[in-house]
Amino acid sequence: MSLMGQDVLTEDGLFMVNIGPQHPSTHGVLHLKVWLDGETIVKIQPHLGYIHRSIEKMSENLSYRNFIFATSRMDYLSAHINNEACALTVEKGLGIQATPRAKVIRIIMAELTRLASHQLWWGCTGLDLGAVTPFFYAFRDREAINGIMEETCGARLTMNYMVPGGVMYDLHPNFQKHTKDVMASIKKNLADYDNLLTGNVIFEMRTKGVGVLSKEDAISFGCTGPTARASGVSCDIRKLFPYSGYENVQFDEILATGGDCYDRYMCRMAEMRQSVNIIEQLIDTIPEGDFQEKTKAVIKLPKGEFYQRVETARGELGVYIVSDGAASPYRVKYRSPGFSNLSALSQMAQGVKIGDLVAIMATIDLVIPDIDR
Amino acid sequence: MKEPGYFKTIYLSVRSLLKGMKMTGYYFTHLKEIQTEQYPDNRATLVMADRFRGEVIMPHNDLNEHSCTGCQACEIACPNGTIKIITKQEILADGKKKKAIDQFVYHLDLCTMCNLCIVACPTDAIKMGHEFEHSVFDKSQLKKILNVKGSKVKAGVE
Amino acid sequence: MKTIFLISLSSLARHIHIWLEELIGNPNGVYITEMTIVGISLIVFLVVLCFFLGYAERKVAAFMQIRLGPNRVGPKGSLQIIADTVKLLFKEGLTPTAADKFLFHLAPLIMVITAMLALAPIAFAKDFQIFDISIGVLYVASVSSMAVIGILMAGWSSYNKYSLLGAMRSGAQIVSYELSVGLSLISIVILTGSLRMSDIVMSQSDGWWLFKGHIPILISFVIFIIASTAEINRAPFDLTEAESELTGGFHTEYSGMKFAMFLLSEYINLFIVSAIAATLFLGGWMPLHFGHWEGFNHVMDYIPSSIWFLGKTFIIIFIIMWFRWTFPRLRVDQLLNLEWKYLLPISMVNILVVTLMAIMGWHF
Numbered sequence: 001m002s003l004m005g006q007d008v009l010t011e012d013g014l015f016m017v018n019i020g021p022q023h024p025s026t027h028g029v030l031h032l033k034v035w036l037d038g039e040t041i042v043k044i045q046p047h048l049g050y051i052h053r054s055i056e057k058m059s060e061n062l063s064y065r066n067f068i069f070a071t072s073r074m075d076y077l078s079a080h081i082n083n084e085a086c087a088l089t090v091e092k093g094l095g096i097q098a099t100p101r102a103k104v105i106r107i108i109m110a111e112l113t114r115l116a117s118h119q120l121w122w123g124c125t126g127l128d129l130g131a132v133t134p135f136f137y138a139f140r141d142r143e144a145i146n147g148i149m150e151e152t153c154g155a156r157l158t159m160n161y162m163v164p165g166g167v168m169y170d171l172h173p174n175f176q177k178h179t180k181d182v183m184a185s186i187k188k189n190l191a192d193y194d195n196l197l198t199g200n201v202i203f204e205m206r207t208k209g210v211g212v213l214s215k216e217d218a219i220s221f222g223c224t225g226p227t228a229r230a231s232g233v234s235c236d237i238r239k240l241f242p243y244s245g246y247e248n249v250q251f252d253e254i255l256a257t258g259g260d261c262y263d264r265y266m267c268r269m270a271e272m273r274q275s276v277n278i279i280e281q282l283i284d285t286i287p288e289g290d291f292q293e294k295t296k297a298v299i300k301l302p303k304g305e306f307y308q309r310v311e312t313a314r315g316e317l318g319v320y321i322v323s324d325g326a327a328s329p330y331r332v333k334y335r336s337p338g339f340s341n342l343s344a345l346s347q348m349a350q351g352v353k354i355g356d357l358v359a360i361m362a363t364i365d366l367v368i369p370d371i372d373r
Numbered sequence: 374m375k376e377p378g379y380f381k382t383i384y385l386s387v388r389s390l391l392k393g394m395k396m397t398g399y400y401f402t403h404l405k406e407i408q409t410e411q412y413p414d415n416r417a418t419l420v421m422a423d424r425f426r427g428e429v430i431m432p433h434n435d436l437n438e439h440s441c442t443g444c445q446a447c448e449i450a451c452p453n454g455t456i457k458i459i460t461k462q463e464i465l466a467d468g469k470k471k472k473a474i475d476q477f478v479y480h481l482d483l484c485t486m487c488n489l490c491i492v493a494c495p496t497d498a499i500k501m502g503h504e505f506e507h508s509v510f511d512k513s514q515l516k517k518i519l520n521v522k523g524s525k526v527k528a529g530v531e
Numbered sequence: 532m533k534t535i536f537l538i539s540l541s542s543l544a545r546h547i548h549i550w551l552e553e554l555i556g557n558p559n560g561v562y563i564t565e566m567t568i569v570g571i572s573l574i575v576f577l578v579v580l581c582f583f584l585g586y587a588e589r590k591v592a593a594f595m596q597i598r599l600g601p602n603r604v605g606p607k608g609s610l611q612i613i614a615d616t617v618k619l620l621f622k623e624g625l626t627p628t629a630a631d632k633f634l635f636h637l638a639p640l641i642m643v644i645t646a647m648l649a650l651a652p653i654a655f656a657k658d659f660q661i662f663d664i665s666i667g668v669l670y671v672a673s674v675s676s677m678a679v680i681g682i683l684m685a686g687w688s689s690y691n692k693y694s695l696l697g698a699m700r701s702g703a704q705i706v707s708y709e710l711s712v713g714l715s716l717i718s719i720v721i722l723t724g725s726l727r728m729s730d731i732v733m734s735q736s737d738g739w740w741l742f743k744g745h746i747p748i749l750i751s752f753v754i755f756i757i758a759s760t761a762e763i764n765r766a767p768f769d770l771t772e773a774e775s776e777l778t779g780g781f782h783t784e785y786s787g788m789k790f791a792m793f794l795l796s797e798y799i800n801l802f803i804v805s806a807i808a809a810t811l812f813l814g815g816w817m818p819l820h821f822g823h824w825e826g827f828n829h830v831m832d833y834i835p836s837s838i839w840f841l842g843k844t845f846i847i848i849f850i851i852m853w854f855r856w857t858f859p860r861l862r863v864d865q866l867l868n869l870e871w872k873y874l875l876p877i878s879m880v881n882i883l884v885v886t887l888m889a890i891m892g893w894h895f
Contacts, residue, residue, distance in 0.1 A: 015692070017692045017693070017696075023778060024774055024775050024778060025775040025776065039696070039700075039863055126859065127775065128775045129775070129859035129860060130766060130767060130769070130773070130775060130858075130859045130860025131767075131857070131858060131859040131860070132592070132596070132856065133592075133595055133596050133856050133857060135596075136596035136597055136598060137596075137597070140597060196857070197859070200858065200859065202767060202858055202859045202860070202861055202865075203859050205861070205862070205865050206859060206860075206861070206862055206865075353862055353863060353864065354696070354776050354777070355770075355773070355776050355860070355862040355863060356862065357776075358775050358776050
């Protein structure tokens with residue numbers, strides 16, 4: 001076929017379309033090269049690097065207190081959990097633990113972050129599938145959570161509230177009251193979410209049976225988080241390798257078996273309810289005491305390698321620090337969930353339509369700075 | 374699970390669609406649910422959270438004194454090189470020499486509001502201000518000198 | 532004063548006609564002058580209408596999305612759309628280097644022209660119609676489906692892969708949904724026995740078809756609303772634009788006033804399908820009458836016919852807007868499934884039932 005006298009098809013008769021780096025549904029600067037046969041996707045190739053800021057290299061020149069802040073800019077929707085991962089790794093190196101109060105604060109903050117992240121994801125999923133209104137309902141609830149964050153941490157998105165040994169400062173006096181109010185309203189609004197999108201027949205048609213990721217593929221691509229759990233892979237770090245006191249909290253690991261977009265969606269919806277559940281368990285029983293373990297002014301990790309994994313809103317984040325005994329890490333490596341989840345995209349998007357590609361990208365919940373770092 | 378029949382499918386689909394329309398219809402008719410704030414009209418009544426991090430400021434008291442000793446802890450703590458402290462040697466009344474700040478240079482354009490300098494400061498000389506409207510037409514205006522001209526260190530702050 | 536003017540829209544037209552006859556004398560001259568007046572007033576009406584619809588859509592969207600919507604330009608933001616038009620007027624109209632220039636410039640014009648053509652047989656008020664053509668329904672159905680030519684032209688000439696995909700989608704979409712629209716229009720034609728718009732309106736003087744046509748007409752009304760929403764490419768059937776998939780679909784490459792023309796044609800089309808639904812199913816300019824409630828019927832007669840017509844039209848427009856701000860978008864194959872598996876068979880059976888109803892005289 002030719003368009004305006006120029007051949008637009010590749011040799012094997014496919015139609016190549018660049019989706020991104022500037023495209024409404026890639027949520028950032030992801031570039032996908034897509035080969036189409038009509039509207040059906042034959043091949044897909046992600047191109048990365050448009051937002052690479054060498055956070056890992058930067059961290060090698062920063063002290064152990066300072067390098068934490070940059071991780072907020074990786075997966076900016078679970079900034080808190082990223083910070084926590086770094087703080088936990090440094091604590092592991094120092095051989096200390098956060099104070100009991102700090103541990104509980106960390107869990108509550110992490111779950112609030114997870115809720116806010118999933119709410120944004122819910123809104124964006126609606127937006128990607130063509131429904132604009134969910135976005136605003138999601139943001140209404142997310143703003144309430146951000147308000148809590150702002151009150152206690154001083155910032156809404158990149159909080160930098162975690163320090164090695166605990167948290168930066170104590171909870172705001174209004175924290176418990178506000179959190180309870182917000183949890184009550186979120187529990188009410190989750191029903192709204194279901195009315196608007198979950199049960200909607202168009203939404204079900206768009207997601208059920210679309211972008212199936214088998215259990216074997218999920219494991220071999222290294223998928224984690226709700227993306228893998230929807231395929232039946234038990235991989236919740238909070239359950240399997242509890243950190244920061246998650247072993248003392250009652251919650252369920254959400255597993256599904258279908259591995260399609262609808263299951264990924266339902267996994268995240270159920271996780272929101274679990275997060276509310278976790279916060280409600282802890283909010284009344286925050287132990288008194290110090291919010292921060294005393295650490296030396298200049299932290300030096302002993303020679304060695306330290307690894308800590310946490311469960312962010314997107315999956316498993318691993319922080320790997322190699323120390324040569326100096327005041328800054330010798331090498332830092334982040335194992336980010338978005339990168340592995342993205343790699344499964346080409347498998348999931350075999351033979352689907354362009355509209356489905358958008359649905360798949362929405363439900364694996366990509367945050368592009370997390371992929372590139 | 375048995376697939377619902379042709380007419381059952383239609384009935385269920387229409388019902389699910391009407392459910393969604395009922396929701397948007399509810400919000401359409403209940404305007405008190407509107408969430409938006411009218412910034413900048415509400416500037417006068419806008420209250421930021423007490424811990425809100427807008428910019429680094431250095432409070433001065435009525436006698437034009439601050440508490441910065443020029444120890445450079447904040448400069449070391451800053452991950453981005455936002456703070457530069459230029460010190461000078463001050464000759465005290467008894468003839469002894471003492472280090473004091475000449476200029477506390479703060480590059481707002483580099484700052485990520487991570488709060489590490491505030492935590493590092495041993496004398497609580499700097500804190501986070503609530504101002505957030507930082508837009509300027511020229512980047513050079515974002516380089517700020519935090520200590521007021523002619524200001525001194527508070528007596529007793531070491 | 533204003534009420535009198537509205538009541539006598541038809542007498543106003545008659546007075547102008549008599550005055551022009553006295554002034555010019557030559558019937559051809561009168562005809563040409565009248566056509567010019569009609570053309571100018573139509574364009575003014577459409578521009579005002581689009582300002583209103585644009586504002587209404589933003590406000591409807593905003594209120595459904597717990598926002599305030601435009602509220603800065605003019606009282607309650609009512610002049611926002613004028614500000615936007617001025618902005619679009621001053622914007623540079625970019626043309627891609629590789630585009631087919633002639634078709635690229637022609638496409639938005641075709642869109643607006645076809646949209647405007649369909650307005651001709653619509654009865655805005657009692658005896659107030661531009662062209663009471665004897666095949667009014669057929670005319671509207673055929674003219675409105677010509678919009679696909681504009682979309683295909685825009686998509687093809689833009690030399691953009693997204694535009695091409697969007698245009699190709701619209702071809703399949705409009706051709707399919709034209710069938711359901713046609714069949715649901717025919718169900719009314721069967722009952723009235725006439726394609727003329729004025730006859731259809733007059734046939735509803737004793738009750739709107741939606742009420743006296745029982746369930747079959749209700750079904751064809753619902754099918755008409757769904758299928759015409761698809762035909763004018765509005766969400767949840769806006770696959771030709773599909774901003775999350777194809778960035779802008781067929782109008783990706785358009786900017787400035789040419790883009791505004793696509794917007795204009797979208798709103799005119801929205802008005803037309805709603806006006807036709809109002810005319811065919813809700814009695815056009817006929818006031819609401821209930822059997823024997825003489826007092827109530829008398830009060831309803833006092834409301835000018837143009838208000839009745841516009842009121843009904845805007846109610847249907849609101850419903851279509853409500854769809855748009857609630858539902859996710861369908862996929863391209865599901866869109867065709869919906870038409871060929873559900874809407875078309877149902878409307879075919881429905882037509883048989885309506886025919887039976889017409890023969891047996893089961894309607895009121």
